[in-house]
Amino acid sequence: MNVVSGRWDKLYSSMEDIEPEIVSFPSGHSGEQLVSKIGPDLSEFSKEELSILEEITYKFGGMNANQLSELSHREEAWQHFVDSATPIDYSEAFSLKAL
Structure with a gap:
């Protein structure tokens, strides 16, 4: 777990x-x-945020959990932290290749 x-x-x-x-x-x-x-309250999001959500849905929406897991495990951030009990630092999000 x-x-x-x-x-x-x-x-x-x-x-x-x-x-x-x-x-x-x-x-x-x-x-x-x-x-x-x-349903979601989309009024809580700015136009820019909605655009980002649409882009993410377009890019990853057709993937299942296993495919997303495999994709994320190819990221350097995951590889650096896989043997650690430490959660992946949020600053690693800026180096994600899949995005």
Whole structure:
């Protein structure tokens, strides 16, 4: 279990509008997908932020969790921290190649 998943259950279990659903994957495995009962309030985002979200959705929206994981594990940031108990520093986001 990694740092994020160790705390994830506490986070989404406290959110009334989020429900986990069990989904089956083509590989035969199953897992949880978090589903919101309400839509997003896009008025909270600036035009620039919405543009960034659209770009990220276009670039990564067709990928599944395994593909995203494989992509992120090719990043130097992940490779530098993989053997460490330390979370990846946010400053590493500026060196991501996939973006």
